[in-house]
Every structure is written in structure tokens, then in C-alpha cells.
Amino acid sequence: MNSEDKTLVEIIDENKQIDLAKYINYVSAPQAGAIATFSGTTRDTFEGKTVVELRYEAYVPMAIRNLKSICCSARSSWNLHSIAVAHRVGSVPVGEISVLIAVSATHRADALDACKFLIDELKASVPIWKKEVYSNGEVWKENTEFLERRFKHGKDGSCCRRKIKTEARDIKGCCKPKVKEEDAADISTS
């Protein structure tokens, strides 16, 4: 494993909490002056309704594959050291963390921008679903990021928005062959 390119993607089993310290430790490095994190937590209300819990499920192998691809895209756009993404499945009660992203970089602009990109892309394209459970019912949520992108898709639309930087950078070895990424981007607009 190239120590320059540490990427960790985990789908966390039911009833296990996300250990924030673990992921911060994972991305920490002497060369990385900045660590940016995002954690999504279950809110207690939605449109005035009291939320009891969120229940997540995932198409695990595809979600992992997608997340790794998104991490790869992030590396092609920003100069990053390490990335960690963890998402829980199962019930996530109010106040608990359902998703965690941690990114380290030499400089904070790269870490912060990449962190935002990663959560935005996750919400737009990774096959994970949540059901909002209220005291008097439950409903499957739909991310607007996903819906907006679906209707914008042309033939060469991309799940992972790659910002092509003009300055020369070493090609990191983590990216899978381009064909797979384009295939992954081709969402049906039935």
C-alpha cells in the first residue's frame, strides 16, 4: 500500500457506533497540517414531526465500490493525504452519527473542499437508503442531490464529478480503469 494514498471505506454493522477517534487517527499524519471531518447525525425533527430514529440500509458491495471511486475522484481534484469514510446501517437514534468523513491534507483548503465534495457525492450517488421513523409512521427519504442529478444526466454524466486540474500531478495508483467509472456514472433515467 502506498503510504501516500491511504483510503478507508467502511460500512458499519448494525448496532455499532461510529468511533470518531478511530477515523481521525487513521487520517492523521505528520505531513498533514489539516484534518477536515464531517459527521451526519440523526436530527430529532423533520418538518415538525418528531423523529424517533433513522433506519439505514445499503447495497453494501456497490456502496463500497462507489465510495472508493468517489475518493479517487477527490484525489484527482485535491492534494490529499488520507481519506476515511464510514457509514452505519441499521437503526441510528437521535443524536448519533450515521456518516463520518475524515480527510487529511497538507493544507486546509484541500481538506475542507474535498470533505464537502465527498459528502455531497455520497448523498448524490451512493446506494444507501434511510427510513425516517416517527411516532406515528415511517417514510423512505429521497436525497434531492440524487434527484437533481438524475434529471440532469446526459449520456456522459458522471456520478463522480471530476474537476480536471490543469497543473501536472502524479497519477495516483488508486483509480480504477476509467471505463468502470464512466459505466458507474450512467444512471438510468427511466
Add this chain to the structure above:
Amino acid sequence: MKTEDNLPAVQSVVKDGSFVQIKVLFFAKARDITGLTELSMEVSSGSTTQDCLNKLVAKFPNLDEIRQCIVLALNEEYTTESAVVKDKDELAIIPPISGG
């Protein structure tokens, strides 16, 4: 009187190649509707993912209520309705996602 059978040249009927077997996965709302997490389905060779979806909607008519908003994945990658399925492919019915 004996009649002589005048048989035409025998054509061997090859069944393999005319059908393919795929696995279909249902998630979230799609699973609620069908009551299944997965099923195995036989479709004609050369069928598209759209053909498969049509067959699924015929089997589970309530899938029609989400048909316009689902996307499909073939072997863990997003795909289009014109993609052709092969034997042992895995087709996932993906309702609007809501991770994060």
C-alpha cells in the same frame, strides 16, 4: 404395406443460449413492495434491463408506482435500460437514495 419414413434432416434443438438466469436485488421501497430482498429470474438471451424490469412489474404490479423514479444497477454499477443482461448478472432495483 410398409411406409418408409422420410424424415427431414434432424435439427438439434439447443436450449442453452436462449435463456439467461439473473439475480434481481430489491432495496428500500422496492423491497417493501415486492416483499423480497432478491429473486432469481430467467429471461430470454439478449434481453435488456428494461425487458427485465417489465417482467418484474408484470409479476409485481405495485412496482409500477415507483418505476419512474428508480434507477438500475448491473453488477454493482449504474446502468441504463438499454443494457443487455448476461447469464449470472446481478440487477439491482434502486429507488431514490438517501444516504448520509
